[in-house]
Amino acid sequence: MSQIALFGNPNTGKTSLFNNLTGSYEYVGNWSGVTVEKKVGILRSRDAYVVDLPGVYSLHPLSRDEGVATDFLLTESFSTVLNIVDASQLKRNLHLTIQLLEFGKPLVMALNMIDVAERRGMKIDVKQLSTKLGVPVVPVIARTGKGMDELAETLRSAQQPKPLALTYDDVIETAIAKISRYLPDDIERSKRWLALQCLEGNERVYDYLRTKIELEPILAIRKQTEESIRQLPHGRSLRERLHHLRETFIEAVLEDVVVWAEKQPLTWTEKIDAIVTNKYLGMPIFLFFMYVMFMLTFDWLGSPLADLLDQFFSGPLTDTLSRLLTAMGASKFLQELVLNGIVSGVGGVLVFVPQIFILFFFISLLEDSGYMARVAMVMDRLMEAIGLNGKSFIPMIIGFGCNVPGVMAARTIEQPRERLLTILLLPLMSCSARLPVYALFVGAFFQAHQAEVVFSLYVLGIVVALLLAKLFSSTILKNEHSVFVIELPPYRMPQALTLWRSTWDKGKGFVRKAGTFIFGGSVAIWLLSYAGPKGFNVSMDDSFLAAIGGVLAPVLAPLGFGTWQAGAALLTGFLAKEVVVSTMNIIYHVKDTETLQGLMAHYFTPLSAFSFMAFVLLYVPCLATVATIRKETGSTKWTFFAIGYALVIAYIISLLIYEGGKWLGLS
Amino acid sequence: MVLTDLQPGKRATITNLSIMSELLKQRLIDMGIHEGEEVCVKCTMPFGGPVMVEVAGQCICLRRKEAACIGVE
Numbered sequence: 001m002s003q004i005a006l007f008g009n010p011n012t013g014k015t016s017l018f019n020n021l022t023g024s025y026e027y028v029g030n031w032s033g034v035t036v037e038k039k040v041g042i043l044r045s046r047d048a049y050v051v052d053l054p055g056v057y058s059l060h061p062l063s064r065d066e067g068v069a070t071d072f073l074l075t076e077s078f079s080t081v082l083n084i085v086d087a088s089q090l091k092r093n094l095h096l097t098i099q100l101l102e103f104g105k106p107l108v109m110a111l112n113m114i115d116v117a118e119r120r121g122m123k124i125d126v127k128q129l130s131t132k133l134g135v136p137v138v139p140v141i142a143r144t145g146k147g148m149d150e151l152a153e154t155l156r157s158a159q160q161p162k163p164l165a166l167t168y169d170d171v172i173e174t175a176i177a178k179i180s181r182y183l184p185d186d187i188e189r190s191k192r193w194l195a196l197q198c199l200e201g202n203e204r205v206y207d208y209l210r211t212k213i214e215l216e217p218i219l220a221i222r223k224q225t226e227e228s229i230r231q232l233p234h235g236r237s238l239r240e241r242l243h244h245l246r247e248t249f250i251e252a253v254l255e256d257v258v259v260w261a262e263k264q265p266l267t268w269t270e271k272i273d274a275i276v277t278n279k280y281l282g283m284p285i286f287l288f289f290m291y292v293m294f295m296l297t298f299d300w301l302g303s304p305l306a307d308l309l310d311q312f313f314s315g316p317l318t319d320t321l322s323r324l325l326t327a328m329g330a331s332k333f334l335q336e337l338v339l340n341g342i343v344s345g346v347g348g349v350l351v352f353v354p355q356i357f358i359l360f361f362f363i364s365l366l367e368d369s370g371y372m373a374r375v376a377m378v379m380d381r382l383m384e385a386i387g388l389n390g391k392s393f394i395p396m397i398i399g400f401g402c403n404v405p406g407v408m409a410a411r412t413i414e415q416p417r418e419r420l421l422t423i424l425l426l427p428l429m430s431c432s433a434r435l436p437v438y439a440l441f442v443g444a445f446f447q448a449h450q451a452e453v454v455f456s457l458y459v460l461g462i463v464v465a466l467l468l469a470k471l472f473s474s475t476i477l478k479n480e481h482s483v484f485v486i487e488l489p490p491y492r493m494p495q496a497l498t499l500w501r502s503t504w505d506k507g508k509g510f511v512r513k514a515g516t517f518i519f520g521g522s523v524a525i526w527l528l529s530y531a532g533p534k535g536f537n538v539s540m541d542d543s544f545l546a547a548i549g550g551v552l553a554p555v556l557a558p559l560g561f562g563t564w565q566a567g568a569a570l571l572t573g574f575l576a577k578e579v580v581v582s583t584m585n586i587i588y589h590v591k592d593t594e595t596l597q598g599l600m601a602h603y604f605t606p607l608s609a610f611s612f613m614a615f616v617l618l619y620v621p622c623l624a625t626v627a628t629i630r631k632e633t634g635s636t637k638w639t640f641f642a643i644g645y646a647l648v649i650a651y652i653i654s655l656l657i658y659e660g661g662k663w664l665g666l667s
Numbered sequence: 668m669v670l671t672d673l674q675p676g677k678r679a680t681i682t683n684l685s686i687m688s689e690l691l692k693q694r695l696i697d698m699g700i701h702e703g704e705e706v707c708v709k710c711t712m713p714f715g716g717p718v719m720v721e722v723a724g725q726c727i728c729l730r731r732k733e734a735a736c737i738g739v740e
Contacts, residue, residue, distance in 0.1 A: 057694075057697030057698065058697055060693070062690060062693065062694060088724060089699070089723070089724070089725055091699070091723065092697075092698070092699040092723065092725070095697070120724050235685075237689075239693065239696075240684075240692075240696065240701075240702075243696050243701065244701075244702075247701070269726075273709070273710070273719075273726070274710075277710055277712075277719060278710070279710065279711065279712065279713050280713065282712065373728070376728075377712065377717055377719065377728040378712065378716075380712070380716060380717045380728075380730070381712055381713070381714050381715065381716035381717070384730070390717070390728075414690065414694070481688060481690075483688075483690060483691055483694070484717065484728075484729065484730050485691065485694050485695060485698065485727065485728070485729045485733075486727070486728050486729075487698060487725065487726070487727055487728075488719065488726035488727065488728055
């Protein structure tokens with residue numbers, strides 16, 4: 001089956017278009033860099049694959065996600081390029097189109113966001129654009145799916161385009177000819193395109209050519225060309241010259257294509273920006289938004305819903321299952337496994353689904369509205385002070401949902417060191433899996449101040465991350481030059497359907513985890529608590545689990561929770577942090593959260609409970625995050641570092657909290 | 668004069684990008700900030716924070732010290 005590759009500038013709606021063409025539900029948002037990896041889907045008509053790629057401004061990549069798009073061109077075979085273009089930024093978008101046309105594959109242009117262009121006073125003659133560039137152009141509305149049928153039809157009949165009518169100046173054309181002559185004849189990509197990319201200084205293309213030929217002569221030609229260009233009256237660099245010549249060509253193309261009408265007065269994006277990016281109000285507004293999010297999640301809405309669910313699990317569900325198992329004549333062992341192991345373990349985590357969905361809803365809202373990039377801008381000054389940049393803040397907010405996509409989102413950060421630092425610190429962002437642990441403990445020990453205590457833990461995570469960022473960036477990860485440039489997209493009214501999909505998409509991972517990891521973990525933990533060195537059905541204190549947890553207990557004693565139960569829960573929490581709750585439910589042998597909370601008062605004091613929560617927040621990234629860190633950094637050393645420093649810092653902070661609290665007379 | 672000298676809301680033409688670092692220059696050029704283009708400062712963040720500029724209808728945020736490397740007229 002043939003392959004269609006989707007190319008376009010960042011935040012032009014590639015993934016929305018992809019979803020509509022293939023009927024997928026991939027992750028979309030209103031900021032640059034939502035898609036950091038290629039994704040493959042099948043066209044609705046089932047006769048071609050569609051590949052969604054991260055957004056790029058040009059084929060010369062500056063960050064890791066952009067490299068994915070260039071690598072695709074160099075290594076994969078495909079039949080057609082689908083170039084999605086933001087009509088309101090036509091001039092800028094066409095720079096990429098030109099590079100794609102130079103590549104020489106059949107190209108179809110999908111012209112998106114015509115409504116935005118019209119609001120800016122642009123009228124675009126689609127037919128004229130198509131004639132001038134020699135490619136089919138289809139107007140679409142990617143968000144709603146308008147124009148998809150015509151687009152699919154056009155894609156099916158896409159032809160080899162006639163060569164682009166753009167010739168560069170004499171110096172550059174001579175260099176192209178020289179490089180093309182040097183390239184081997186059996187090379188599979190367009191020679192002109194390869195030559196131009198070499199002149200751009202595209203490292204990925206260099207790497208590709210290095211596998212085939214000696215690169216030195218090409219670099220020499222480039223150097224020579226660079227010098228000749230510098231001597232021209234305007235004194236630009238080669239890359240700027242290429243850009244300038246393309247710009248001139250594009251301006252000529254657009255002359256008859258775009259008609260400018262009177263620009264409408266202040267758009268509502270400008271009005272909103274006047275408030276949320278206001279010099280003095282920007283930061284307070286963001287903090288207020290976060291506060292409302294936490295209060296809704298933990299206090300106003302989330303907790304009552306979680307309580308309802310808990311009542312259902314411990315009451316009707318357990319009773320029905322119990323009766324069912326008895327009726328089936330299940331053995332005592334099986335009954336206990338299901339009721340004490342699975343229902344306690346999995347149910348104990350599932351009760352927190354409402355809170356987690358509310359949190360995800362807010363994160364989706366942040367992503368879809370266009371506010372995300374503004375947050376990066378508002379936070380940049382603070383992040384700069386600690387050796388990061390505002391862009392690092394986006395992965396961190398995503399990390400509040402789940403650390404895994406957070407680590408992936410760091411791909412958009414241009415500076416490798418800043419990216420690494422962001423990845424290393426990301427596990428300190430309190431993800432939704434840690435939320436059940438907090439909810440359990442605050443319900444037991446901090447009834448009156450639930451939201452405040454949980455908020456303090458989130459803040460603790462952020463503060464520790466910021467301090468460590470400062471420490472690392474001034475010691476082991478010294479940055480040569482920090483860069484921060486970000487596009488601020490126009491605001492969009494989030495659509496209910498997109499918001500729901502995006503929330504569900506994030507939340508279903510949590511539910512799925514409950515069915516796999518937590519289910520398996522619960523069964524294993526229950527078995528370990530059921531069996532002991534002396535046989536089966538032993539008292540819990542004589543079980544294998546107690547023996548394993550007991551090893552850790554003395555180490556944890558200075559932190560205020562030196563029990564085998566805490567040790568066992570923390571150990572299993574490495575699988576996924578929710579498992580801490582499952583383990584506690586199983587160990588303390590209870591059916592509902594309320595009884596568990598009553599029972600925990602025997603083992604914890606409010607102070608040691610807080611120390612425990614802080615430890616769970618910081619101690620070690622979960623298994624899935626560790627695997628992602630390994631993949632994204634490509635380094636075992638840094639992966640171990642991420643685990644190691646987290647353990648050390650968790651121990652120090654918990655010790656400070658517990659011993660400090662005791663000293664203050666809080667225990 | 669440089670971009671940071673420009674009063675918020677006033678328009679000017681970019682004349683010089685040459686003192687900027689290569690990486691940043693490429694990124695800005697990609698985003699449409701290049702010589703000859705009209706630019707307008709929308710707002711600045713406090714404590715020496717970044718500035719938000721508008722070029723060809725697109726809002727872009729960059730750091731103040733880098734905006735100070737952009738010559739305008």
